[in-house]
Amino acid sequence: MEKMRIPILWRRWIAECLATTRVFVLVNGSPSSEFRVGRGLRQGDLLAPFIYFIVVEGLSSLMSKAVQECVFIGYMVGGDAMPVSHLQYG
Structure with missing residues (x-):
């Protein structure tokens, strides 16, 4: 939560x-x-919903970083070959 810049008072x-x-x-x-x-x-x-969204946001950031560093490669979807690296439910 610190890396997401959530204020310390909220974290406490x-x-x-x-x-x-x-x-x-x-x-x-x-x-x-x-x-x-x-x-x-x-x-x-x-x-619970707020904690869920905090965790999902963190995981999404990690996935985006993995894609940027070519640690993970997504799939090409559709006729236009749109790249999809991760989906999330919210």
């Missing part, structure tokens, strides 16, 4: 949200004691 907020997650589970209909989750996002977490 994201890290804090990921590090301070506490949950409980229902066992036979009764809640367990609260416990801390070691890593990852909770299902349905509002941060």
Whole structure:
């Protein structure tokens, strides 16, 4: 995130949200004691789409660099032979 120039305050907020997650589970209909989750996002977490786009942007940058340095060569597609090196879902 630093290389993407995301401000340090935002990086700290994201890290804090990921590090301070506490949950409980229902066992036979009764809640367990609260416990801390070691890593990852909770299902349905509002941060998930933003983290996804940050990671995808980083991977896209790495792929573009690999193509520029001829480490990876894309495919020629269509009658005009348009070069395609990577696709992403967003």
